[in-house]
Amino acid sequence: MRPDMFKVRLLLLSLCSLLLVSCSEYSAVLKSNDYEFKYEAAKALYAEGHYRQASELFSMLLAPLKGTQYGEESLYMLAESNLKAKDYESAAMFFKKYYQVYPKGRYMEMARYNSGYSLYKQTSDVRLDQTSTMEAINEYQTFLDYCPNTSLKEQAQEIIYALQDKLVQKEYLAAKLYYDLGTYTINCIYGGNNYEACVVTAQNALKDYPYASANLREELSILVLRAKYLLAKHSIDEKRVERFRDTVDEYYAFQNDFPESQYMRDAEFIHNYAERVISKKGALLDDDDDIKAENKKEDLPSKTEKKRRNKQNENTSES
Numbered sequence: 660m661r662p663d664m665f666k667v668r669l670l671l672l673s674l675c676s677l678l679l680v681s682c683s684e685y686s687a688v689l690k691s692n693d694y695e696f697k698y699e700a701a702k703a704l705y706a707e708g709h710y711r712q713a714s715e716l717f718s719m720l721l722a723p724l725k726g727t728q729y730g731e732e733s734l735y736m737l738a739e740s741n742l743k744a745k746d747y748e749s750a751a752m753f754f755k756k757y758y759q760v761y762p763k764g765r766y767m768e769m770a771r772y773n774s775g776y777s778l779y780k781q782t783s784d785v786r787l788d789q790t791s792t793m794e795a796i797n798e799y800q801t802f803l804d805y806c807p808n809t810s811l812k813e814q815a816q817e818i819i820y821a822l823q824d825k826l827v828q829k830e831y832l833a834a835k836l837y838y839d840l841g842t843y844t845i846n847c848i849y850g851g852n853n854y855e856a857c858v859v860t861a862q863n864a865l866k867d868y869p870y871a872s873a874n875l876r877e878e879l880s881i882l883v884l885r886a887k888y889l890l891a892k893h894s895i896d897e898k899r900v901e902r903f904r905d906t907v908d909e910y911y912a913f914q915n916d917f918p919e920s921q922y923m924r925d926a927e928f929i930h931n932y933a934e935r936v937i938s939k940k941g942a943l944l945d946d947d948d949d950i951k952a953e954n955k956k957e958d959l960p961s962k963t964e965k966k967r968r969n970k971q972n973e974n975t976s977e978s
Contacts, residue, residue, distance in 0.1 A: 697716055701736070738750050747778075785832065831864065834861040838857040854887070861886070903937050
């Protein structure tokens with residue numbers, strides 16, 4: 660077919676594609692044995708945004724066009740059509756099939772990227788099972804392994820971090836549940852303590868996901884500090900001082916990592932309380948002392964407030 664005639668045919672197909680989706684002509688295309696014509700019609704439908712109809716045609720072309728000049732593109736366009744139609748499960752399946760059948764194909768890079776993206780779009784709510792999230796992370800990491808110089812590297816890494824944050828949020832919810840259960844012991848069928856379980860779960864999340872967002876790391880870290888404080892407070896006499904010392908150490912770690920934290924006032928109160936209990940060799944403060952200590956701390960300005968006041972005084976002096 661001459662190039663000019665080919666362009667005319669594509670133009671005609673584009674103009675009639677709107678009619679194809681709503682009249683008998685589309686049915687005629689489905690039944691046609693002219694695979695080249697069907698291929699062109701599928702591309703025209705895709706160009707017009709009729710992705711489900713395009714997908715149906717491309718799927719019919721896989722077997723007859725296999726091994727021809729149109730076979731590779733038909734498989735890739737089938738995956739693309741499903742992606743645009745938001746059928747992410749089918750899209751992921753066909754993108755993966757593409758790069759397996761054509762490991763050095765023209766669309767290998769985009770197929771691997773979009774395979775990860777299709778899995779990413781299927782990830783479930785953070786409160787549900789996160790198997791799909793792990794699959795998406797693995798697919799994107801494989802994409803970066805196969806295409807280390809890709810121009811899509813930054814986008815892929817950003818999505819990986821977002822997916823990892825979902826896993827961290829899942830761990831945070833588990834740790835928070837232990838924290839909220841507190842001294843409730845019926846669920847501790849293997850012994851131990853809910854506050855201990857909270858600490859272990861949160862610390863494992865911090866260790867396993869070092870690139871989690873700063874906000875999530877802060878939330879997990881303050882949860883560890885609070886859980887250690889309450890664990891120490893509810894400890895038997897023999898373990899109380901040791902656990903309050905551990906609480907003090909945790910405070911300094913939190914202060915070092917998040918010096919401007921919104922939770923610093925709470926952290927400082929925990930630190931002061933722990934130091935006072937240690938100085939009393941494990942004797943807990945009574946409720947009145949606890950309240951007085953907290954109120955006294957509330958009267959003190961935070962570090963951020965101190966900096967603001969100092970800067971204000973410097974400006975006043977200069978003027």
